[in-house]
Each structure stands twice: as structure tokens, then as C-alpha cells.
Amino acid sequence: MLPSQQPVRLIDENGSAAVGRTFKTSYALPTEQTLLRGYGQLVMGRRVNDQASALVRQGRMAVYPSSHGQEACQVAAAMCLADRDWLFPTYRDTVAVMARGVDPVQVMELLRGSWHGGYDPYEHNVATQSTPLATQLLHAVGVAHAAKLRGEDTVVVALCGDGASSEGDFHEALNFAAVFHVPVIFFVQNNEYAISVPLIHQSVAPSLAHKAIGYGMPGERVDGNDLAALLAVLDDAVRRARSGGGPSLIEAHTYRMQSHTNADDASRYRSDDEVRAWEPRDPLLRLRTYLSAAGLLTAAEEERIGAEAERVAAVLRDGLNVEVTVDPQDLFRFVYSEPTPQLLEQSDMLREELSREGATS
Incomplete structure (x- = not known):
């Protein structure tokens, strides 16, 4: 049940196939077409983060928690699921929600200050984005338990951050999931900070994935900036859950490149040198280098992907620039x-x- 000693990595920071690593499970590279599709989602996610931040500055959104640098985690969480499966996101997981097919403008309704979550959870099997830490984990376990009782072929992925692993709801969700052996995957995006609190002051466990053994479920660690490794690890956990193997805990090691939200000043609690050290590990650049070297990412394909990302950005701009009629009733x-x-x-x-x-x- 213990995780691999080193986070699973299939493509290194230089964009080459990683070699010389031994993990507890043999993970294969996803197909080239899968990686190419994932790269398109990464480009879209980066453009969405930039556009949303601009809309905040223009007064069109109340707040935006950027996932710049974490887009690979977001994309992989959506890509590993079938249409019948469920995703339970946090407030930072807008890219994952969009990757599941939810309308971009509806995704941003919550963050522009609307009174509702913005979209119908049942249309794409995506729960509303959770702002309170870890509450969505209990909801995810409930959906997975209900699916098991009904005999449905459903898997649930519940996203959270490293800060959420300190919450009581985190313990309750993992304990219930393990005891009742439900098909849920707890996917922790460890971006090193719970707002301003570094991980070293949150937990003294060897890794967050090691906590899984205390609940009797397998844990795994993965390079959260390597889309190929994320897809391989999550696909393995989904197969296990769908075949009756029960829950898993996966910890993705990544980094929050920007402030917690536009209302935060990250320079107050971390250094510029620390941030710069993560720049070469950018998930988008890493996969772009790999696909280009393989001859898959042509200039024409790059142009097509960029144009689609700009189209989504335009949809966001147009949609959020429409004045909302408020009915107090x-x-x-x-x-x-x-x-x-x-x-x-x-x-x-x-x-x-x-x-x-x-x-x-």
C-alpha cells in the first residue's frame, strides 16, 4: 500500500522520456494522441488562467484562484474519467471543470459573485466547485457509496489541496471510503502551500500519500507537472476502483506559481528564487518539447490549438462583460x-x- 519512494515521472523536465526510475507499479506512457489531446487542454487552461486574471483586474470577476503551473493536474483529473463518472472540484479547479465540457462562462459564475454555482452538476457529472476546504470529499464519498449500492459502474474523483489534508472532513471521507470500499479516488494537488502555510508546517508524514496506509488503501505519489505520469497513475487508480478495488489516495507534487488569489500577496511568505526554481518544470513547456521532438506537434497543429484557446478566452470575455440582471427575490x-x-x-x-x-x- 505504500507509495513509490519517488514521485512517478514518465517525461522529465527536459521533455524527454524519463529513465532509470523504479516505481511500485509499472506505468506505461499514454498514447501519443492522448498526450496531444492533453496538450491542447493545457494550452486552453493556461489561456483561461490568464484571461480570468485579466477579468478580475477589469472588475468583471470578484476573485480568481489561478491554477497557473497546476494545469496538468486539472487536465488529467478530467481526462481519466468516463462520461458516467463524477468529478468533485475545488474553487481552484476551473480548468478541470471546463475540461469536462462545462460551459466556460457558467464555470466562472461562482467567481464573479453570482448567488448560484453557475452550472447544472448533472449535465456533465461535475459537482459545484467547493470553497470550504475538504467538504467536497464527503460529498464525493456519498456519491460513490450510492453508486455502489445501486450497482452502477461509476468512479468518482475528488480533488483537494495539501491544506485540505489537515481538515477533519479529509479524515472522515477517507475512513468512510475505506471501510465501505467505495470507488472514489482522492486526488491531492500538493502545491506546497495552504495559502501562506508551507507543507512543512502542515504535516510531518514522509508524504501526504503515505497517509493512505493508515486507512487501509493504496497511496501513490506522482510528478504533478508531468501530464503523462498523471494520466498513467490516475488511469490505473480508475481501473482499480471500477473493478471493485476500492479507494485510492494520489498525491501530485506541483507548485502554485501565482498568488493564492488576486487578493493575496505571495511575496510576503515565499521568495522569488523559490518561484523561479519551478519555472523550468512548467507542465506545458515540458509536454510541448516532448511532442515536438516526436514530430507530433507541427506548426499547423500548434496554431490550431492556440486558436481554440483564444476562442475560449473570447467566450469568457464576451460572456462576463454582459451585465447581469439581479432579482432580489x-x-x-x-x-x-x-x-x-x-x-x-x-x-x-x-x-x-x-x-x-x-x-x-
């Missing part, structure tokens, strides 16, 4: 299917107050 309309007397009273009070303001303006 939505505060009460969607709380219960049958409003309580208290809600009806509050609704009437607000309607009357707004009516008086309108009459005097």
Missing part, C-alpha cells in the same frame, strides 16, 4: 421548494422596502 425563491412562513414574510418586507425606494427616487 432570488434570495428567497430557491431556498426551499415550499417557502416557509418566515421566508414569505421576509420576501414581502423586502418587496415593500424596494417599492418605497423606487417611489421616492
Whole structure:
């Protein structure tokens, strides 16, 4: 059950096939076409991160937690799942949600400050993005348990960060999943920081993946900036879960290149030298080098991928520049299917107050 001594890596930082590594499982490189498709998603994800950050500066979004540098984790989490499977994302996992097919503008509704999550979870089997740390893990376990009771062929991937592994919900989710042997994969994106708290002050375990053994499930470590390794490790865990092998814990070693959100100043708790050390490990550049050397990424293909990323960015710009008409009655309309007397009273009070303001303006 113990993870590999070193994180699984199939393509090194220079964009070459990694050699000389021994892991607990024999992992094969994904097909070239799979990697090419994944590269397109990486380019799209990087462009989305840049565009969303710009929209925040323009006042069109309230906040944006960038996943710049973590896009490989996001893309792999979406690509390893079949349509019938479920993804449970966090607030930082917008790229993963889009990679599952959710409309880009709907994905950003939560982050622009709308009162709702923005999209129908049942349309693409993607739960709403979770802001409270680790609560989505319990929801993911519940869906996986329900699927098992119904005899459905469903696998659930639950995303979280290293900070979430310190939460009580993390323990409860892993313990329940292991005891009831449900088909869920806990995918921890270890980006080294829980906002400003470095991992060294969060856990003294050899790795977060080592925590899996305490629950009786296998753990694995993977280079979170190597899309090929991520796909191989996650595909293996999905096959295991789908065949009745139960839950897994996977720790992806990556790095948050930008601040926690636009409201954060990362320079207050980490050095520029630390950030620069991660720049050569960029998941997008690494895969681009590998695919170009293999003759798969032609100039025409690169142009096509770039054009598609720009199209998504334009969709975001156009969609988020549309002024939203706000109906104050939505505060009460969607709380219960049958409003309580208290809600009806509050609704009437607000309607009357707004009516008086309108009459005097």
C-alpha cells in the first residue's frame, strides 16, 4: 500500500522520456494522441488562467484562484474519467471543470459573485466547485457509496489541496471510503502551500500519500507537472476502483506559481528564487518539447490549438462583460421548494422596502 519512494515521472523536465526510475507499479506512457489531446487542454487552461486574471483586474470577476503551473493536474483529473463518472472540484479547479465540457462562462459564475454555482452538476457529472476546504470529499464519498449500492459502474474523483489534508472532513471521507470500499479516488494537488502555510508546517508524514496506509488503501505519489505520469497513475487508480478495488489516495507534487488569489500577496511568505526554481518544470513547456521532438506537434497543429484557446478566452470575455440582471427575490425563491412562513414574510418586507425606494427616487 505504500507509495513509490519517488514521485512517478514518465517525461522529465527536459521533455524527454524519463529513465532509470523504479516505481511500485509499472506505468506505461499514454498514447501519443492522448498526450496531444492533453496538450491542447493545457494550452486552453493556461489561456483561461490568464484571461480570468485579466477579468478580475477589469472588475468583471470578484476573485480568481489561478491554477497557473497546476494545469496538468486539472487536465488529467478530467481526462481519466468516463462520461458516467463524477468529478468533485475545488474553487481552484476551473480548468478541470471546463475540461469536462462545462460551459466556460457558467464555470466562472461562482467567481464573479453570482448567488448560484453557475452550472447544472448533472449535465456533465461535475459537482459545484467547493470553497470550504475538504467538504467536497464527503460529498464525493456519498456519491460513490450510492453508486455502489445501486450497482452502477461509476468512479468518482475528488480533488483537494495539501491544506485540505489537515481538515477533519479529509479524515472522515477517507475512513468512510475505506471501510465501505467505495470507488472514489482522492486526488491531492500538493502545491506546497495552504495559502501562506508551507507543507512543512502542515504535516510531518514522509508524504501526504503515505497517509493512505493508515486507512487501509493504496497511496501513490506522482510528478504533478508531468501530464503523462498523471494520466498513467490516475488511469490505473480508475481501473482499480471500477473493478471493485476500492479507494485510492494520489498525491501530485506541483507548485502554485501565482498568488493564492488576486487578493493575496505571495511575496510576503515565499521568495522569488523559490518561484523561479519551478519555472523550468512548467507542465506545458515540458509536454510541448516532448511532442515536438516526436514530430507530433507541427506548426499547423500548434496554431490550431492556440486558436481554440483564444476562442475560449473570447467566450469568457464576451460572456462576463454582459451585465447581469439581479432579482432580489432570488434570495428567497430557491431556498426551499415550499417557502416557509418566515421566508414569505421576509420576501414581502423586502418587496415593500424596494417599492418605497423606487417611489421616492
